Amino acid sequence: MRSAAALRIFLFGVALAWPVAGSTQATSPAAGPQRALPLDQLRSGSSFMSSDLRAMQADDFANPAMLWAERGAAAWARPVGAAGRSCASCHQDAQMSMRGVAARYPRFDTGTKTLVNLEGRVNLCRTAQQGAAALAYESEELLALTAHIARASRGSPLAVRIDGPAQEHFERGRILFSTRIGQMNLACMHCHDWNAGRRLLSETISQGHPNAYPAYRLEWQSTGSLHRRLRACFFGVRAEMPLPGAPELVDLELFLMWRAQGLPIESPGVRR
Ligand code: HEC
Numbered sequence: 001m002r003s004a005a006a007l008r009i010f011l012f013g014v015a016l017a018w019p020v021a022g023s024t025q026a027t028s029p030a031a032g033p034q035r036a037l038p039l040d041q042l043r044s045g046s047s048f049m050s051s052d053l054r055a056m057q058a059d060d061f062a063n064p065a066m067l068w069a070e071r072g073a074a075a076w077a078r079p080v081g082a083a084g085r086s087c088a089s090c091h092q093d094a095q096m097s098m099r100g101v102a103a104r105y106p107r108f109d110t111g112t113k114t115l116v117n118l119e120g121r122v123n124l125c126r127t128a129q130q131g132a133a134a135l136a137y138e139s140e141e142l143l144a145l146t147a148h149i150a151r152a153s154r155g156s157p158l159a160v161r162i163d164g165p166a167q168e169h170f171e172r173g174r175i176l177f178s179t180r181i182g183q184m185n186l187a188c189m190h191c192h193d194w195n196a197g198r199r200l201l202s203e204t205i206s207q208g209h210p211n212a213y214p215a216y217r218l219e220w221q222s223t224g225s226l227h228r229r230l231r232a233c234f235f236g237v238r239a240e241m242p243l244p245g246a247p248e249l250v251d252l253e254l255f256l257m258w259r260a261q262g263l264p265i266e267s268p269g270v271r272r
């Protein structure tokens with residue numbers, strides 16, 4: 001443990017925050033799921049960053065994640081697989097055809113009867129439409145394609161559907177968000193609902209929103225998916241980490257997207 005003292009203070013902070021937030025937590029089932037964070041209190045992770053990092057994210061020439069988006073543009077135009085088609089063969093210019101798409105995922109796919117996120121959706125087209133092998137989660141090419149698609153949605157407010165067949169996935173994600181996990185016995189909500197804005201070791205805890213991914217993280221020296229970031233949080237509380245793309249992470253992603261609904265997409269983002 002790097003700094004036991006800081007951690008103790010932090011855990012004390014959690015204990016202090018508990019009763020206050022607990023009183024606002026009551027939800028009436030009849031009214032449907034209530035927002036944990038009202039729209040006017042939603043703050044993107046970038047608003048917790050230094051002005052240097054914010055400037056880096058905002059400037060396409062300085063933002064290192066744009067390199068992945070550019071590689072994604074090349075992959076988008078490259079014919080692959082038995083069908084010899086590129087993404088562009090069917091979808092033309094992604095900046096037009098994919099506008100707003102990233103804001104609507106994860107989404108229930110009626111064909112496969114699964115909840116798919118953007119990565120999963122790309123792989124459905126790889127296999128079913130191009131006759132190519134699915135791309136590995138966290139592979140450079142999948143990160144590149146998703147960065148390219150997501151940037152077409154920059155500024156689009158997150159708006160996922162949680163009704164119909166998506167509902168059970170949403171509920172699972174919601175339960176995971178408030179379940180204590182790991183040796184530190186903390187739930188996502190202990191940090192991201194109740195302690196946003198506080199310092200944890202060298203970092204400021206944000207509200208934990210998914211609207212900037214894939215993102216370049218200085219700590220990774222690379223671009224990574226939302227699931228890579230989520231795994232870092234599992235690791236942080238010393239919990240077993242689900243694999244990237246695991247169904248429970250897609251369920252959690254749906255809950256996070258709903259929780260952040262209305263927040264504009266910033267992908268590809270820059271994070272510490
Ligand atoms: C011990 C506190 C802690 C817990 C528990 C925790 N996180 Fe985090 N999380 C952090 C810190 C610190 C960061 C990096 C700073 C930031 O963006 O909040 C982070 C980052 C994130 C981000 C990226 C936000 C952004 O704008 O880049 C998401 C999303 C997230 N966490 C979700 C979760 C989820 C879901 C869980 C539960 C599985 C969880 N976190 C549990 C501390 C925590």
Ligand code: HEC
Nearest residue numbers: 085086087088089090091101121122125126129130145149
């Ligand atoms: C042969 C034509 C074809 C090719 C090639 C193709 N797609 Fe698709 N794609 C489709 C069709 C058809 C749909 C709609 C499927 C549905 O709604 O069930 C779709 C849907 C999508 C969606 C979801 C759009 C939305 O509005 O929800 C994304 C994202 C996507 N494709 C990405 C890609 C990427 C990335 C590639 C290349 C790796 C690709 N597609 C290659 C035909 C194609």
